[in-house]
Amino acid sequence: xxxxxxxxVNAGSMADIAFLLLxxxxxxxxxxxxxAYLRTIPQKIKVDKPIELEKKNVLLIxxxxxxxxxxxxxxANPDEISDYIIKFYNYNRNRVGEVYNSEFPxxxxxxxxxxxxxFNESMEKLNKLKNAGVTxxxxxxxxxxxxxxxxxxxxxxxxxxGPIPTISGEAHVRIEVKELTPYSTFAKxxxxxxxxxxxxxxxESKKLFDEGYxxxxxxxxxEKGNKELxxxxxxxxxxxxxxxxxxxxKN
Amino acid sequence: MSKFxxxxxxxxxxxxxxxxxxxxxxxxxxxxxxxxxxxxxxxVKVDYTPGQKSRDLTPYKQRSEVDFIYLGKPRNxxxxxxxYVLSLDNxxxxxxxxxxxGVNIVGRWxxxxxxxxxxxxxxxxxLGSIITCVKADKNSPSGMIFKIRKELQDxxxxxxxxxxxxxx
Numbered sequence: 526x527x528x529x530x531x532x533x534v535n536a537g538s539m540a541d542i543a544f545l546l547l548x549x550x551x552x553x554x555x556x557x558x559x560x561a562y563l564r565t566i567p568q569k570i571k572v573d574k575p576i577e578l579e580k581k582n583v584l585l586i587x588x589x590x591x592x593x594x595x596x597x598x599x600x601a602n603p604d605e606i607s608d609y610i611i612k613f614y615n616y617n618r619n620r621v622g623e624v625y626n627s628e629f630p631x632x633x634x635x636x637x638x639x640x641x642x643x644f645n646e647s648m649e650k651l652n653k654l655k656n657a658g659v660t661x662x663x664x665x666x667x668x669x670x671x672x673x674x675x676x677x678x679x680x681x682x683x684x685x686x687g688p689i690p691t692i693s694g695e696a697h698v699r700i701e702v703k704e705l706t707p708y709s710t711f712a713k714x715x716x717x718x719x720x721x722x723x724x725x726x727x728x729e730s731k732k733l734f735d736e737g738y739x740x741x742x743x744x745x746x747x748e749k750g751n752k753e754l755x756x757x758x759x760x761x762x763x764x765x766x767x768x769x770x771x772x773x774x775k776n
Numbered sequence: 777m778s779k780f781x782x783x784x785x786x787x788x789x790x791x792x793x794x795x796x797x798x799x800x801x802x803x804x805x806x807x808x809x810x811x812x813x814x815x816x817x818x819x820v821k822v823d824y825t826p827g828q829k830s831r832d833l834t835p836y837k838q839r840s841e842v843d844f845i846y847l848g849k850p851r852n853x854x855x856x857x858x859x860y861v862l863s864l865d866n867x868x869x870x871x872x873x874x875x876x877x878g879v880n881i882v883g884r885w886x887x888x889x890x891x892x893x894x895x896x897x898x899x900x901x902x903l904g905s906i907i908t909c910v911k912a913d914k915n916s917p918s919g920m921i922f923k924i925r926k927e928l929q930d931x932x933x934x935x936x937x938x939x940x941x942x943x944x
Contacts, residue, residue: 536797539797542797543797543800543804544800547803558833558834558942561831562830563937564938566935566936567929703918704917704918704919705917705918705919706918708916708918711918712827716827719828773926774919
């Protein structure tokens with residue numbers, strides 16, 4: 526008997542099967558990104574007496590069901606909240622040594638020399654421990670953590686060149702909403718804060734590094750090991766820190 | 777004698793489609809890799825509020841360092857009277873008068889979710905760094921957000937995210 530040839534498998538419908546799978550995945554997957562505003566919840570601490578804050582350091586944004594209030598006054602256009610926040614941050618910034626406006630937070634100068642001293646001290650301590658043969662354990666971790674922070678601060682601040690204008694440590698934005706304030710209103714305030722800080726940092730970033738803050742922070746996020754980028758982002762966040770207090774609504 | 781044949785009136789040759797499956801498979805793999813699948817279809821209807829300059833959570837999702845809480849009105853018509861409720865892993869958590877369910881379950885839910893993770897994941901991402909993303913309907917009351925926030929504070933999960941729909 527003659528050897529029979531093995532018949533070829535008909536692959537004509539393979540494309541159909543692949544198409545079917547493709548369409549299935551196209552339908553079941555979502556392309557839209559999950560985007561959100563990241564915030565840190567503060568740790569619970571017990572204080573006997575609440576700390577008295579100076580009025581000029583608090584930017585109080587209130588909202589109820591249908592209105593926004595900034596520092597006790599009705600704010601008609603919510604899109605302009607970011608402009609007010611920018612003013613809050615920047616008003617006294619270029620007036621160091623001049624007459625301050627007493628309604629906005631004060632500025633002082635941070636010296637790189639202090640950061641350098643901290644950096645050297647932490648490095649010495651770490652090296653001492655390393656020389657003693659300790660390269661792991663809780664004590665090493667703590668010192669290493671302090672060193673990493675000091676390093677970032679020193680090299681970050683050095684990038685500015687000269688004394689660094691620093692906003693008062695108490696200055697912050699405070700959000701107070703009511704129980705029944707719709708989430709969209711709350712999110713709007715968060716969005717305005719985010720926009721204001723982005724604008725401030727972006728302007729500074731372009732001035733210092735010839736690059737927008739958006740692309741800089743994205744690159745820093747993508748290249749975690751790149752110290753140069755991390756220093757730049759640190760400096761910008763140091764110049765315009767994000768300080769938000771969200772006050773739980775009272776009944 | 778000419779080098780070229782005079783074109784006869786033959787039928788058009790069939791296009792070779794044997795590489796079509798390859799092309800389609802390539803497309804298929806592209807979509808499989810490039811997209812993230814929806815992990816749940818929440819039991820509540822959420823209409824997002826727009827926002828600009830928001831943070832993309834995709835990298836956190838890929839490392840499973842984010843949990844989602846949905847807040848909205850139930851999709852199920854029969855349960856509409858419950859008002860704004862939470863959907864945790866697809867289970868409705870309506871506020872009941874006895875206070876057994878509702879927002880006060882968030883802390884326990886978060887801890888349970890964390891404890892179910894494999895030990896290696898727990899080491900690389902402690903509870904404090906795992907984001908809880910609140911996906912709230914634009915009309916839901918802010919008071920509930922703050923209650924969730926307080927629950928998370930009590931279990932020391934300090935990272936929260938307020939979801940918005942990116943405008944740009």
